[in-house]
Amino acid sequence: MKQLLSFIRKEFHHILRDRTTMMILILMPIIQIILFGFALTTEVKNTKVAVLATTDDEVTNRIIEKINSSSYFDVVANIHSNDEIQAIFRDAKAKLVIVFEDHFSENLRHNGKAHIQLIADATDPNAATSFTFYVSNIIASYQQELMGTTKNPYQITPEVKMLYNPQMVGAFNFVPGVLGMIMLLICAMMTSIAIVREKEMGTMEILLVSPMKPIYTILSKITPYFVLSAFNFATIMLLSVFVLKVPVAGSFLSLVFVSLLYIFVSLALGLLISTLTSSQLAAMLISGMGLMIPVMLLSGMIFPIENMPVILQWISDIVPARWYISAVKTIMIQGLGISSVLKEVAVLSFMSIVLVTVSLKKFKVRLE
Amino acid sequence: MNKNVDLQSIAIRCDDVSKNYGKIEALKDIHLEVSKGEIFGIIGPDGAGKTTLFRILTTLILADKGTAAIDGYDVVTDYKEIRKRVGYMPGRFSLYQDLTVEENLNFFATVFNTTIEENYELIKDIYVQIEPFKNRRAGKLSGGMKQKLALSCALIHKPSVLFLDEPTTGVDPVSRKEFWGMLKKLKTQGITILVSTPYMDEASLCDRIALIQNGQFLKIDTPKNIVKQYKNKLWSAKSDNMSKLLSDLRNIEATKNCFAFGDCHHVTVFDAQFTISDFEIILGKLSHKDIQIVEIEPTVEDCFMELSQN
Structure with missing residues (x-):
């Protein structure tokens, strides 16, 4: 010893x-x-985001506002049709496109269920995972807010779609x-x-x-x-x-x-x-x-x-x-x-x- | 056989030991018996196989052939027992350079389950000389002090056999002399010492020596007997042009051997009929001046040169 x-x-x-x-x-x-x-961390900060919303309503605007006000994202473009999505990515105008389904707020109010599609440029898969994860969180927190104000169980389902790297695993x-x-x-x-x-x-x-x-x-x-x-x-x-x-x-x-x-x-x-x-x-x-x-x-x-x-x-x-x-x-x-x-x-x-x-x-x- | 007697009186025994490194034969059929309490010298030039022999005896490497035993313990099967009872000082300074003198000594004392106090008597004479520097890091010591520290560390557990591999290489003449004085004192404590050296002048300080070259022992005997067996007449020669003298001497037909030995050349001749004056005449004709040739007593080195020629 x-x-x-x-x-x-x-x-x-x-x-x-x-x-x-x-x-x-x-x-x-x-x-x-x-x-x-x-x-x-710098990768996720100030990520450029484009929004495709066919209707201009209160719920959509609230969500966009929330996303824009977070330090992670800048909403740089509002587009109006699916055809523009490709161009956005091709010209590298944004890393993420948030697509609200048609009649988003109506669906939410009447059916209690609505869909958002997140389309990410996953050439850099780690960054893509991170920022889709953040957006999903922001949407989830907004959902929490809605739950607090009404008795109806609203449900917004973000549907994540990874472009260029479809097998991406979760966060x-x-x-x-x-x-x-x-x-x-x-x-x-x-x-x-x-x-x-x-x-x-x-x-x-x-x-x-x-x-x-x-x-x-x-x-x-x-x-x-x-x-x-x-x-x-x-x-x-x-x-x-x-x-x-x-x-x-x-x-x-x-x-x-x-x-x-x-x-x-x-x-x-x-x-x-x-x-x-x-x-x-x-x-x-x-x-x-x-x-x-x-x-x-x-x-x-x-x-x-x-x-x-x-x-x-x-x-x-x-x-x-x-x-x-x-x-x-x-x-x-x-x-x-x-x-x-x-x-x-x-x-x-x-x-x-x-x-x-x-x-x-x-x-x-x-x-x- | 009287094996029990052997066990008690033989400290180091080596039978038929050979070792090859690839195609190089480092040791060839080495036989060696060192009695307890003996100072035994292994004398030979660099690369003769001294370190290989030491490493086999200290259980550090395995021989290809043959057996060896220290205090009756086999170097292969009983290596753990041997490691408890021998002291080893490798040729290269192998203490911790970033530890102080005292820390090194303390460390090796505890490694061998002892303390400095317990065996202080044994190392006292050596250690008092480096004690003033006990808080200095070992790497900052001079060559002579490093050697004294290494010897202290090798002795701290009172080994029964001490292996010193070229302890005086790179050490100044005064420290070398002191060192041999210390070995003589250790001998009185009953410690067997196997020491190797490339310096032939140190051979006479051993009880017995083995002359080694190319992995083979040329001769094992007391230094006196080895010198006594030298049959030739030996002359020492000097002149004003020493390098020319060497080749001129070698060109003389009667010359058997001629080697440079420091400030003079040592010459042996075939024919006892030749006299010093014969040589002086020949050299005089070859335009040498201040020729001095005297008959001298052979040293171990002369014997080594003679033996290594055969």
Whole structure:
């Protein structure tokens, strides 16, 4: 035990004395989350909208007004026939056309039911999802208002139509994805050089000719980075909640628990890379480039997993970020508790056990 | 066989050990027996296989062939036991450069489940010299101090066998002398020391030495016996033009060997009939001036050169 504590203290010394690296490790997630976060939000702001309404009535005007007054949309054109829609998109006059069905307000009043069609330019699918989602919300809130004033159950059904990319899946938010990617990359990169550095510096040679147990070496390499990653997680959460305004809808404790588990998996993955490589450069390349691509493409962060070929779906199952992102979406966006992400927790726990076991097995007790 | 006697008196045993790196034979059929409490030197040039031998004995790499044992423990099957009881100082400075002197020593003490206080007596003589700098980072120490710190760290758990791989390479002559003084003191504590060095002048400071070249032992004996076995007459030659002298000496038919040794050349001749004055006459004709040739006692290096020629 004393051995382990002394080893952990040594690792803390290494990290704390290497100021530049520590600053990079602390600042990198902050910069990344801000970059990714704002790249996302500016897209939706001041989106140009065209409106096709055949009748000029109070209800239609209220809705248009509401949309126009939100900071997300500018109504730039009023058109009067379906034929003009194509021209609007072709000339890039607007990203979204809102089509009120004929006799919209009459239908609403008499049948209690009316339709709005949202036609979006989905060449940029993420933006399209976001702004159709916002418009749907605005309409829904107007519906709430109507419900309050009359006893009749009015129902406006927004019908979303994605142009150019009809298979678009529903709304998703970038924050869970970025969280999953940043944490994995930073954690894996940090630990991937931890053991290989001892090999390069020659200190591994003396460490091996000592009674130090491999499990102690591995645990003491993980511990300080675990603390540092927990700190990084805290800054990312603060930024997402207070700067990017992404609230944590579900249980915060569950989110912390899942995140710490994910951090452990990522650190263990980095350690495995570290035990397998023989130079810091190779370790950095594998953990940086080798993990970045699968995490970005196969975690559901950019491309929905449901749309992938079956083989890629299988591969995505072994990407830890896929499970973490899914859990974060459930807790943070859907607002559910730990009981809804038991599957994800189980998979991540299993991964951490496998990774630590394999690292131990692959830990070279000799130099070659 | 009296194996029990062996176990008690033999610290390092090496049988038929070979190691190849690809097609390069790093070690060939090495036999070695080092008694407890002995200072045993492995003497040879760079690339002779010294480090490979050390790494096999310290359980860091596996031999392709043969067996080796430290204190009776096999280097392959009982490696964990060996790692508890040996001290190892690799050729390259291998302590944590970003930790201070004291932190390094403390760390290695706890790694070996001991404390600085427990074995302070053993390292005292060495450690007092670096203690004034105990809060300095190891990377900022001078070569001699680094070496003392590395030795302290290798000794902190009172090992029964100490492996020192080229401990004096890159260290100034004064520190080198001090270092060998420390080894003599450790010997009195009953610690077996296997030390390698490319410096032939350090060979005479060992109890026994093995001369190694191209992965093979040329000879194992005490430094005195090795020198005694040197059969040739040995002359030391100097003149005003040393580089011309070397080639001229080699061109003389009677010359067996001629090597540059610092500020003079060492010459051996085939025929005992040839005298120093014969050589002086020949060299005089080749327009050398200030010719000085004297007969000298051979050193370990002369023996090494002689043996490596065969």
